[in-house]
Amino acid sequence: MNILLTNDDGIQGAGLQALARALKNCGHCVTIAAPLRQQSGMAHALSVLREIEYKRVDDLDCEAWAFDGTPTDCVKIYLEGMNDGRKFDAVISGINDGANLATDVLYSGTVGAALEGFLHDIPSLAVSRDRASEIPFDTAAQVTVEYLKKILTVKTEPFLHNVNFPKNFRTGKAEFMSTRLGRRDYINAFTSRTDHDGRAYFRIGGTICDIDDAEGTDIHAVNLGFVSVTPLTCDTADYDSIVELRQIFRG
Numbered sequence: 001m002n003i004l005l006t007n008d009d010g011i012q013g014a015g016l017q018a019l020a021r022a023l024k025n026c027g028h029c030v031t032i033a034a035p036l037r038q039q040s041g042m043a044h045a046l047s048v049l050r051e052i053e054y055k056r057v058d059d060l061d062c063e064a065w066a067f068d069g070t071p072t073d074c075v076k077i078y079l080e081g082m083n084d085g086r087k088f089d090a091v092i093s094g095i096n097d098g099a100n101l102a103t104d105v106l107y108s109g110t111v112g113a114a115l116e117g118f119l120h121d122i123p124s125l126a127v128s129r130d131r132a133s134e135i136p137f138d139t140a141a142q143v144t145v146e147y148l149k150k151i152l153t154v155k156t157e158p159f160l161h162n163v164n165f166p167k168n169f170r171t172g173k174a175e176f177m178s179t180r181l182g183r184r185d186y187i188n189a190f191t192s193r194t195d196h197d198g199r200a201y202f203r204i205g206g207t208i209c210d211i212d213d214a215e216g217t218d219i220h221a222v223n224l225g226f227v228s229v230t231p232l233t234c235d236t237a238d239y240d241s242i243v244e245l246r247q248i249f250r251g
Contacts, residue, residue, distance in 0.1 A: 002086055002087065004031050004079070006113045008040050016094070018140070032062060034067070034071075039069075045070045053068040075113050076116050090148055098129075100164060101181075101184060101219050102213075103182075103184050105162055123159050124158070125144065128162075132167055135168065140165045147229075159231060162230040166228075167222075182211075185209045187206050
């Protein structure tokens, strides 16, 4: 298979390189199009008002390009501006060093890059691992490759799956659970500081506060030691409200 890899941790990210190794060891053709540097929190941002520098990276044992842009820039530019006509069987974004659960997917550069693959009608995975996880990247990468192979045998249409690895496997091996998004917020998310030059600034961080981690959510699954898989779509329309508005407009 031809696989396009990307991430938001940057082209030197350990998770991305683990995926590249695992895919190549299984005989797949790997191409990397990833950010030059850390791009977390960029969601599906596209750099439309500036030039995007790019360069070939020769030390990754595959065709690899680094872009001074967002994760979405990397996928979109490569597929639309650099690809020589090859058909890609999948786009994988990750493995991110940190979970992308619940409403955090709306901010995630990892998910944003996978979404771009999905918008190009390519089966796409966004893959993340809890930052405190004891599961090695190489193990998570091998599980991801096996998951992709399995899901492609049963899925005939393009899909977008958000995959999250837990801190530890519940039974010592990977078990998957299909989930919905939970809801996550952060306490003290913005901290105000002033530096020695008098420059005032905020830093974003905070402590996780899970508002919805009920059974069936991605948060609940990883807390139990499962690999959470949440199918996503780009259609965010509220169909119940569409029907309601039609009735209001007729009135």
